[in-house]
Amino acid sequence: MQKIGVFVCWCGSNIAATVDVKAVVDAVSHEPGVVYATDYQYMCSEGGQSQIRQAIKDFGLTGIVVCSCSPRMHESTFRKTAISAGLNPYMVEIANIREQCSWIHKDREDATEKAIILARTAVAKLNLNRPLTPGESPVVKRALVIGGGIAGIQSALDIAEAGYEVDIVEKSPTIGGKMAQLDKTFPTLDCAACILTPKMVDAASNENINLYTYSEVEDVSGFVGNFTVKIRKKARSINADICSGCGVCTEKCPSRKAKDEFNMGLSNRGAIYIPFAQAIPNVPVIDREQCIKFKTGKCGLCEMNCPAGAIDFKQQDELVERQYGAIIVATGFKPISLENFDEFSYSQCPDVITSLELERIMNAAGPTKGKLLRPSDNTPPRTMVFVQCVGSRDTSGCGKTYCSKICCMYTAKHAMLIKEKYPDIDVHVFYIDVRTPGKNFDEFYRRAVEEYGVNYIKGMVGKVAERNGKLLVQGSDLLADDQIIIEADMVVLATAIEPDESARNLATMLTASIDTNDFFTEAHPKLRPVESPTAGVYLSGVCQGPKDIPETVAQASAAAAKVIGLLAKDKLRSNPCVASSNEMLCNGCSTCENVCPYGAISYVSKEIRSAGKMEVRRVAEVNEAICQGCGACTVVCPSGAMDLKGFTNKQIMAEVDAICR
């Protein structure tokens, strides 16, 4: 039989005002198992806690019941008190006689009687408590970063800096992500490549970082501290070790029809190509749909001309399986498709382009070698119109309901760069609101207006139509309460951004929660923005929500700090109130396995002695590190073999009996 001490708190007057504390102490002292009962003004105070410690020593208590405020307030406090007095922290039960009794019942007699019943229930439960020790699971000292953009690279660099091994998995042939496609970056107008490529080179040369480019995550299993991930290294058809990156093959390749994804389809590329000059790793890849050798078996010019003989048409995909302690999602974003926005006739007129396409046109390594030319006839434009919020802040279902956050700034950047290089071009910007909420952001936008004379029009474009080579942009000018038509040479749409298409099934693989816009949901929007509710999964960059490069880098380092904090531990303590199966009663029927949301239950065949002889039986086994203790399995188990520590069937039945006695 247990030796239980009951400590009833006054909580100043919060409890004592409507509950006769002395009566509770008196009533509960007759309960079976109770050897000591007392009350005190503030149980959670130092004085109260020392009283508990003293009582544990004096009476050799095996368990304590504290009748006080909600366990969600001070359960951890009283568990620490128990530990300091040498008592197992899970031999502590709390009776909530404040939020669920004294504060809601005005009648003193009712409140006291209910407090007695609640105290009796807690004692009944404690009688059946058993000491529990939190389980421990090892931590694999390696992190995985999914996505090789600036977010992934920054996180990887920080983790490698702390001395831990990091793998970056990037699905395109090179790391660098969207930032590599940009020309200049706001608000400082420094060139994207200049600040990105050094970090890419660091990532490639850092001995703690392994790059898996042209690879995708295929399967994730396991749990925090011990993830098992299968990575598919897609076949480049080039032996990366021998290839020197000279690029001769890319020039010799006859198949020129493929659209260059890096240049947003504004120029073509060969079937064998290196995405851009500073690509890391600087190894080409063969696009098997375009390659004549793969389609018809003829050609093979690249193989003939390759000085190093690195071309290998027989190369197959490779499946790699590795263990990780933590996973950072850095899958980034892409502009939305504009098929629902025919009013801008994006697909009909080549001169109506998205901002990312404009980045490539203005980029020195871009299709026009940096000269601002109209894609239709390669002539310099005289008038340009920028349209903001295309597809953003749209609840009509065609676009996205949220504000994409970065368009106002990059449009101001574009306008300023164009006016600086070609002062005689008229630049108009149709805007709803200009949102510049950052350090030096608004000053940057005002420079575009005041120094460079960009014409900002408060209003929206209703229609863009092509008439004899010119684009007629019809829009409203709300301040002038007028409808204006601008004859433009080029129209740039500030398109909304959405998460990368790989986000949805990656979330299911990681059992990480994801919202209706496919952004990963953070554990807490304000207090835990870089963690996913799924333990061990961290979020870095736009996969968690629209953000610009400064914020992405900040979040990348934050996620890295969290991962370093996790990898620094050798062991992870897990919640001890988890399910456990009694192998003598288990039918091995897999019903519990079907309802477990975390896949924590697996089946093994075990030698069991039953009815005098040894018998091999299929029994359930709970992985205590993954199980979160929800209890779904305990109810579907007909024989009661599966039970939940801390909330066992007998404990809850005892509570029900104590209440209904």
Add this chain to the structure above:
Amino acid sequence: MYTAEREMTENVLRISNVNTRKCMKCGKCSGACPAFDKMDIHPHQFVSMVEKGDIEGLMNSKTLWSCLSCFACVERCPRNVEPAKLIEAVRLSVIRKQGENRLKADDIPVLLDDELPQQAIVSAFRKFSK
């Protein structure tokens, strides 16, 4: 206090089933409106006027009858505000005040002329048949 104006606004909102508060004042409706120049009050102003309760102003405006009911503003509005329906509702309020002056179906052929686009005929019929 519950003035007649308040009641009329309630009426317009009920008939049109439009929630004027959803409008974010982007002006795309005015940008897309083909009859913009013939209007004294422009589409983006319908919504704010109804919001303010100034139905009177809309009733006496030229816009009420120059709106083609082509629904371009409804099609292009990013917030599903449907400004054209407000015009229809205000038209109803006007017609209900004036009493009966229906246009019979068989009166129409004589009023037609060939250049009128199909859409204009439909919206004319709807306008005058109320």
Add this chain to the structure above:
Amino acid sequence: MSIEKTEDSNFEPLIVAFCCNWCSYAGADLAGTSRLSYPANVKIIRVPCSCRVNPMFILRAFQRGADGVIICGCHPGDCHYSTGNYYARRRMTLLFSMLDYLGIERGRTRVEWVSAAEGVKFSTVMNEFSKTIHELGENKKLRDLRCKEFLD
């Protein structure tokens, strides 16, 4: 039984509430901190998730003298364990249908989804439920379903 159960109006129903730790228990706490009142005869048992409530607990409560049992959980979709309340929803629907089939008054059992922010809803639900049980009177049927005599 501590207090004598009498037939007339001052009958005090005994209600057992199973509240899930993450949402409805927190909702109950919020009702407390906002000093909203509901009858004292509602006693709350904390369970990790609404899917932890085994029909046996509910039948035990009724058989041991409870007059009403209410199960509170997170709103479907918000469950801390992602799918717990979906299973609970199915199981409770079948259980309530079975109890009704056996002739137990339909109002005696109830499921309510209460989030951690819905203190007001928690107290209104408890007040409503307590009133319904008060109207239904004392639970005799489930106490003696198999015994021959009937506690008239």
Add this chain to the structure above:
Amino acid sequence: MQRIFGLIKDRVGALLADGTVDRVIGWEKGEFLYDHTPAIFNAEDDLVDLVYDGFCASNLSKYLIDESKKDGKILALLKPCDTYNFNQLIKEHRINRDNVYVLGIECRGMLDIDKIRALGIKGIEKVEEQGDELYIQTIYGDKTCKRNEVLLEKCINCKGKEHVAYDELVTSGEDIPQVESNRFEDVEKLEAMTSDERFAFWRGELSKCIRCNACRNVCPICSCVECVFDNKDSVVASKANTDEFEENLFHIIRAFHVAGRCTDCGECSRVCPQGIPLHLLNRKIIKDINEFYGEYQAGQDTNSLGPLTDFTKEDVEPSIITEKGGEK
């Protein structure tokens, strides 16, 4: 029934002889002509005791749980309704599939001896089955009756003549008329009653229970390694009749343990010595599952998720019961 029995006997004999199976589970004569009991035949010449006629209602799939654990292959004679239980037990990994050779045997519907007696036919010595006619020799002379008049409750509501699991089928080729019936008729009748009438009905029925556990011991699904009612430190069990809980609510708890897994094979009602219509409890849950979550027949396949271990985001709310209206 004679023709099919002959075919079965030959086929079983052949399979035993050529070693595909080591032993056979079937039925042998019981003490009376109507209570054939399951039996295991290890050699060909034991087959002389094998019988198969209108009184082999018992469901052999339950025995396969233990039998399939032993080494060697066992041939099981399974009627169509038994194969549903067989599938359900395969799904729950209780039967080792490769140790069982399922011989699906044709079934015209099994007879209920009480119904025969209720027709006033006493002193039965022999029953001859010719298609739909029964020629019964009694000490008071020969009597005849229609087969469909004396079918077991579970055969009136037969779930269909196709086997859902078999390695080989033995059929006589005759077409067997499918008895038209509304399986949920009795459940609907009960549902139509007022709650007090229903309570009186169930109190009357369940208080007849003498806790002989026949229903639990015959139910193929209710076959836990150690049943919660036998396990002394489970929350429920109490051998001595000290605690009303177990007494009152044994049936509801058992109904819930098999909910979503019960194939409605009707054995529990057939074997109940007190004649309690226990199948009406399970059938009510099946009717609810069909109504709320879509048609589901346990044992139809061996991989689908049972209704209580599955969910959809759009399931009905439990309040659908409490607001069903009608008398409280």
